[in-house]
Structures are given as structure tokens and as C-alpha cells.
Amino acid sequence: MTHTVIARAPGKINCYFRVGPPREDGYHSVASLYLAVSLYEDVAATARSDQEIQVSLHPDSTVVSEPESFPLGPDNLVVKAAMALREHTGHYAGVDLCITKRVPIAGGMGGGSADAAATLVACNALWGTGLNREELARLGARLGADVPFALQGGAAVGLGVGDELAPLLLRTRTDWVLVPASYGLSTPRVYGMLDRLRAHEDVQTPTEVDPMMVGALLDGDLDALAPLLANDMTRAALALAPELGVVRDLGEAAGALHALVSGSGPTLALLARNEAHGAQIINQLSDEAGVATLQVHGPVSGAIILPAHPESL
Template sequence: MTLVEEFPGVRVRAPGKINVFLEVGARQEDGYHELATAFQAVSLFEDVVASLSDGFSLAVTGSVDTTGVPEDDTNLALRAARLLATEAGYGGGAHIDIRKDVPVAGGMGGGSADAAATLVACDALWGTGLSTRELHSLAARLGADVPFALTGGTAVGTGRGDALNPALARGRFEWVLVPGASGLSTPKVYRELDRMREEHAEHISPVSDTPTVSADVLHALRAGDPRMLAEVLHNDLQAAALRLRPDLGEVLDFGVREGALAGIVSGSGPTLAFLVESRQDGYGLQQRLARAGYEAIHAHGPVHGARIV
């Protein structure tokens, strides 16, 4: 039985993401940081089915461990449904069924994909007819990664990551992903980055308030050249994530030794993303990582954003 047969309603699929480049600006007075990032949506998806209900409720299953995923009003998808109902003046509710294939708390935006898919599903279910711009405005209010989960593809994000501009990416990039055995708290990783910058302030250049995405990254994406992209993968959060989880560094070293062009911590981690040259190389690396005892997933990008299926 398929998900849509089991839960009749509107089914929407939204992708997880990798940050192929992430530069983090200085900490602002409100505690947040300006970002400059290049997102790529990859072929790990979240499936959301919204069905009519008098109130709002949520159920979560998946191929990944969903133990830590809340099913109350703290869940971003449920917040998305309530926000849309409020903004559209809709008086009813929805039951949201989520099937997760994106690692939980893995730095790949799975919760944001759930929220984006819920916005699209409930908009269709209720016939609220919001424009793309209006949906993006609501998405930005829910979280920095939610707007990108709506659009998918490849994009540059600035501000807090939610001001998006499409980026041209030719061809198909092959990735092997290694989820962490346990999640990493995004706020904790940012706090660790701030701590490290304070510790080493005398030895590093001042951190910019307005970070930018390297032109070399955009050129590599436009060229569709994985070797060029491997040379410029960058994540300012990686050092902080590795300090909190030193074991991740051992996996990064292993993946590169076993044939990856490069490896990077995805977002705030702990998922690791290895870039390879071809689909065949991806399957080979996946097998070698598995033989060494690591869970490994072969994926590709870019893929589409949230859409009804």
C-alpha cells in the first residue's frame, strides 16, 4: 500500500539539501548571523500527505530514526499548517502524515522540507490559492531553509539564508551521504563557532558582517564540473561541528582516502557529504563505506523543490 492510498489527501514531496558553500558572518546583537550559502537540493525526499480534519494533528514515520521528531505544535510542519490557515483565514484544520527519508537533525533541512511540503499540500487541500510569492513569504517566517525547500534546484541564499537567487548548475552532481549516529544541535554548533572565533581572534582576519558566496563556487556549478566544485567546497560551521564531534573527522578522512573528490559537513552536521565524479564512483564509495561499518546513501542533485505528486 502506498502512502497516498493509506492516507488519502494531497501528497507533496520536498527534498533535503546540501550546503556546498557556507560562509557565516559575525554574530549580530540579536544572536543571529548573516549567511552566504550555495544550496543544492538532493534526491533524498520527505513525503507529506495533508488530509481534511477539524483540528490540527501530525504523525511521523520514515526510513530514518524519527525518535526525536516532535508530533506536537513544536513541529515545523504543524506550525506551517497553522500559519497558512491563519494567513488565509481558513477555519478548518488538517491531519499531516510525514514519511521521512532525510536524516533527522543531520544538517540537511529535513524539517524545513516538511514545512515547505505542508505549505504546498495545505494550500492545495484547502484551495487557499496563495501565490508563489505569498508561500515564500510564509516559508521565510518559518525558518531560513524552508524557502529553498520550496524551490529546490541550486540557489544562493543570503541574509539568514532565506533571500534566494537561483544559480545555474549544469549536469548532475553525485554525492554519497553518511548520516551521523546522533544529531547535532544547530544552535549549539553556532555557539561553538562563536567561541572558536573569540579564542582565535588574534590569529584570524576579522569576520565580515556581509559574507558572500565565492565566485569560484558559482563557476564550478555553471560548468557542471565535480572536480572544480570539489576544490571549493567550504563550510564555516565545519570546524565547530568537528570540535563537538571529532569522530566525524575520521569519517571525512576515510571517505577521501577511499575515492571521494572531497568531503564536507552538511550544514551544521552531523551528516557528511562526499562529492564523487560519477554515478559508478558513487556506488563504489557507498559500498566501501558500508563495508567499513558506516551507513552510506548515494544521492544526486540538483532536484526539484516541493511539488504535488
């Protein structure tokens, strides 16, 4: 009987994202507040009798408009994650990896990082390699700065390049309306635009997330939280895709407490008072502007192994 393990990992939004100047290594130091939200990527890992790593796309993937052109080769993060786990543990088994994609692609929500996190968890269980979460996170950090958070989930302050995580124990839920774009924005391209826009500015390296914003989030004080939500990448994303500003204004006109770009964009995250308020925002955006939306909440857990029949969840 073929053995399959299915793992699920969440996408994220950045409630706060400050970006420092470019470093000598080409990266940027950031101060971020990550929130894992209820939009998930699934990776099914099935044992093979050889040492090949093969990747496929599940037909239930909701964000892939042209499946035949979706990259499934060695540059896909699920392949890199499986390879990293094999090389680290010396367990050179083969695996078929089937991805169900629901997080907008190149949308600033860490969908690729969620794929990598789910792959690490699924293959670690499938192969019995026995790594704990801390070890998986260290492996994940080599693949991308957002991978450790996709493993951890919940909410966290991220410093360094975003991989130095300090968890926040949130007791209150926040509700959001996502407005995914019909296109993606390359993260390096958005960072490059930000650097050009700030070329003559005195940009400091961020050392902390605004304590007032953290306090408002911990207290569940949405009126205090809304004006403190911030993302330095917004100006760069708007420079590359000016229509995002129009959609942002539509979201706030529809009643969102605040609208901001998530990560490097172009997904917009609209803060709602609660689930019912989020539904009202969605109805107004749909009825008046024909804007496609998704309703999510956070925080949610990080990468987990699903029961054998996840459709029953």
C-alpha cells in the first residue's frame, strides 16, 4: 500500500513591515509583524521506490490560471525543501509531491514559503527523519525568510531578514478581507523599486516593531490598531501597480478600518471589525465594483499534518 502524508501550512499577512536599506549581502533588514491567516497550502507527500523527487499540481488549486505553465521543476520550493531535508539527514528516499495552491501566487502572502514548510513537515513524517520544529525551521530559513514563520504560525515579530522570530500569544481573533490581484509582483522587483524610490532618503535599519501596534493587537483594540498598521513596501508596490491604490481606496470606502499591501504585494489586506463586518465589505466591493475577495481570519496554527481524509475537515 502506498504511504502518503498530507501537510497543511498557512499564508500570512504583514500587519507591520518596516524595511531598512540594502545590506552588503543583497538582503534588507526588516521589522515585521507576521499574522498567519486561514488560507492554506497543502502538500501531499507519497513514497516512491526510487530516489526521484516529482512534483504535481492538484486540480483543486484555486489560484493557478494556467496549470500547464506552472513551474514544477528544481526551482520550485517544494523540491528545494525535500532536497534540503535529504541532504541534512542523509535519508535519500524518493517522493511524489502534490501541491494544492490556494494562496495568491507572488501575492505577498508567503504561499511558496507555506509550500516549503508543508513539504518539510510532510517529508519529515513520511521518511521518519525525526527532526523537531526548531531543526526544521533552521532548514527552512535557508530556503526563504518566511519559511520559519509558516512552520510556526500564529503571530510573531520578525527581525533580521524576517527569520528571527519572537512569538506573540494573541488571545483575540482579527478578521480580514483579502483582495488578490490577477497578477503577481516579484519580491526582488518590489524591493528594487523601494530602493530606487528611497535612494536620496536617510533610511535607518529597523530594530523593533512599533510597541503601540503590538499592544493594540494584543488587546484586540481595533480602533487603536487600524492607524498603526504600516508597510514600507506599499509605495513601491503602488509605483509598479498604481491600480492598487484605487482598490485600496475602494476597500476603505466600503468600510474597512484600514487597507494595506501584504508583504511585497500585490494582495491587499482589509481589516474588518469582525466576521460579519468582513462579509459586508465583501458584498459592497462585489456589488459596487465587481472586486473579487477572500475572507480570512488570524491567527491560525503553523504547518500541521492532516488526517488521512482532509476533505472531512
